[in-house]
Structure formats: C-alpha cells, structure tokens
Amino acid sequence: MIDIFDDTYFMKKALIEAEEAYRLGEIPVGAIVVSENQVIGRGYNLTEQLIDVTAHAEIQAITAASNFLGAKFLTNCTLYVTLEPCQMCAGALYWSRVSRVVFAAEDIKRGYRAMGAKLHPKTQITTGVLEGEASNLLKSFFAEKRR
C-alpha cells in the first residue's frame, strides 16, 4: 500500500519551516512534531529574531506540540528536523520522551552525537531523510552570508 504520509512527506514540511527561517536571515533549520499523521507542532530557528540562543527549531516545535496536547510528554509523536539536533535540543527531546526523531542533514561539529549528548534510550532515530535538500539549503545560506 502506498503511504502518502511517509518520512519524506513530513520532512518536506520541516524543510518548509527551514525556508521560512532562511527568509528571515536565520540559519535555516525547521522542525515539526507529528502525531497520528497530524502536525501538532512546528518551529524554525529564531535565535537572531528573538535574540535568544535557546530559540532553536526543535525547542519551538516541542513547546508548540505540548501546548497543543496539553501534555508534557510527546510519547507517540515523531519529531522531524532538517539538521541533527544539538546537545540542547537532544536534551529537550530526551525530557519529552518523544517516540521517534527523524533528521535530515548531519551536524558533524555541533550535533548531539559529536558532543556526547544522548537522546532517550527508548527514542527511535532515523537519519538522512532528504539530507541533500537540507544540507543544500544550509550551504546556500552560508554562501550567501559570505558574499
């Protein structure tokens, strides 16, 4: 059976969030939280606009999803994010008990894995979904910044 609502479908939604960040001059990272094929939280990097290092896409998406659910824990939810979470966001995801994290591009310098941080042992992890699209968006952002 063909599943329209697959990881690619939802990662595209996260990429749309990342493009919004790009338009605002923010490092283009976007995230969504999905529960039963429904987007229940979204967010994109707003660290410059909000003058706040904590305003990463994942943090906004987690807060939005908890607000939607009226519940602190995101069990039975999947978070899609266009870049590998940093330590802070991995820590937030750890506390959220999210069932699954799917990310697109790797962050080999500041990603949670390189930094030694951990997702919750019960959280499933899928990597590399639309990796090329997400990393091209980041590359063109930084190329434009340098110009």
Place this chain on the structure above:
Amino acid sequence: MIDIFDDTYFMKKALIEAEEAYRLGEIPVGAIVVSENQVIGRGYNLTEQLIDVTAHAEIQAITAASNFLGAKFLTNCTLYVTLEPCQMCAGALYWSRVSRVVFAAEDIKRGYRAMGAKLHPKTQITTGVLEGEASNLLKSFFAEKRR
C-alpha cells in the same frame, strides 16, 4: 577586602528562585544570571505550570538575561543554578557563551556530566556552593511528594 557579592550571596538568590518553584509544586530548581554584580535574569523550574519540558530554570534565566542585554551572548556573565544543569541546559549554556557557571547540588543521574554533554571549553565551572541547602530543598520536596 570583604566582598559582599560573592558566590554564596548570589547562590542564595538562586535558592530564593528555587523556593518559588517549590511553592508551586515544581521540582525546586532556581537560577539567576549576574553581570557586574547585577542580577540581569532569573528563573525557576516551570515545567508543570507551563506543561513544557523545556521550561527549566536555566532556560528561563538565559532568555531573560538576553532580553535584558539585547544580546544573544552572555560573555562576562555568571549563571548560578541550584542544581547541576541537565544536557539541555548545558547545551543552552554552551550556545550562550556564558563566562562562568556556578552550581550547588550535583545531579549524578541526569546532570550534564553523567550524560556526557559539555559546557563551552571557555566557560569556567564552580561546583558545590550551598550544596547542602540546595539538596535539602530537593530532598524535602520529594519527601513531601511521596507522602
């Protein structure tokens, strides 16, 4: 020369924040950010009230301090917190480039050190300031919860 504004003085201010969390039924952790002996940000754990796992004391204090400064980075600032930061908060402190972190009680299970996360290599760390007071507050909170 006697310095009134020492680490004990400021940790007491963080403990006052923690007591506020206690009163609200939150795990009692408090934090403040200090710049040139002035408190420029404060916060206490609000995860239950806000239904948001990201609402730790440090995150609120960092956001408040950046808001006060109109700047993302907390260089030349010290964050005082009554409990060792978790991965999420260590990650936020990493991004904030805070000059110094002072914490009271250790968190041997979920503290950033046990979890493998890292503060910024340029951030100085002081531990154990009013450790007994902070950990007694936590202990009496959990004892009361169990009752």
